[in-house]
Structure formats: C-alpha cells, structure tokens
Amino acid sequence: LEGRTAGEPRSCIGPNDQREMKVISDDILIFGSSRNAETIYVNKPYGGCYNADINVLSYSRPGASLCKGEAITLIDSSTRMAIGSCSFGEFVPYTREAS
Numbered sequence: 001l002e003g004r005t006a007g008e009p010r011s012c013i014g015p016n017d018q019r020e021m022k023v024i025s026d027d028i029l030i031f032g033s034s035r036n037a038e039t040i041y042v043n044k045p046y047g048g049c050y051n052a053d054i055n056v057l058s059y060s061r062p063g064a065s066l067c068k069g070e071a072i073t074l075i076d077s078s079t080r081m082a083i084g085s086c087s088f089g090e091f092v093p094y095t096r097e098a099s
Contacts (some may be wrong), residue, residue, distance in 0.1 A: 001042070001094050009090035011066035013041050014076075023053045030064075031091065041091040049074060049086040059088075 013031060020037070022030045026048040032040040047059070049072060056075040059066070066088065074084040 004094035004096050005084050006094040007095060009092045011090060012065040013091045015064045017041055018066050026050055026052050039095045040094050041093055044089045045072065045086040047086060047090050050084060
C-alpha cells in the first residue's frame with residue numbers, strides 16, 4: 001500500500017475492479033482491475049478467512065457487483081472439498097498518489 005492513500009470504504013465494487021484478487025493473509029484480500037491498477041481495494045473479511053492463503057477461495061456474484069456480507073467458500077486445494085466459509089467486509093480504496 002506504499003505510495004497510496006486510503007479513501008472512504010465502499011459496500012461494493014464493480015466487475016472491472018474484481019479482475020485481480022490477491023490473498024495477502026487470512027485477514028487481507030486485495031482486488032483491482034490489474035496488478036498495477038491506480039486504485040486497489042483492500043478487503044478484511046469479517047473474522048478473517050482461516051488459511052485463505054493456502055486454500056482456494058470461491059464466491060459467486062449474484063449481481064455484477066461484489067458486496068460486503070457475501071459469502072466466500074474455502075476449498076481445500078488438494079481434496080477440492082469445502083472446508084469453511086467467511087464473508088467479505090467493506091472494500092477500502094487505496095489510490096496511487098500522483099507523481
């Protein structure tokens with residue numbers, strides 16, 4: 001997040017901002033339109049997502065937007081079985097500071 005400024009949290013992000021997702025830890029997911037997007041969104045799932053960094057995260061979007069409160073299913077990468085769930089928190093935008 002170095003070189004970026006946090007904005008007001010959002011309840012939802014649109015489809016373009018969901019193209020790239022990176023798991024930083026059990027507590028932090030990052031979304032953006034690309035890896036070098038000007039604005040990225042940090043999401044802290046409610047209560048965290050235990051072992052999110054070593055499992056597959058699966059979620060469906062009932063609409064085009066991805067919103068807080070929607071469920072994330074954790075799937076074991078070797079057995080392909082669901083092993084737990086968590087839900088998205090608010091999406092906090094971090095925008096790259098102009099040079």
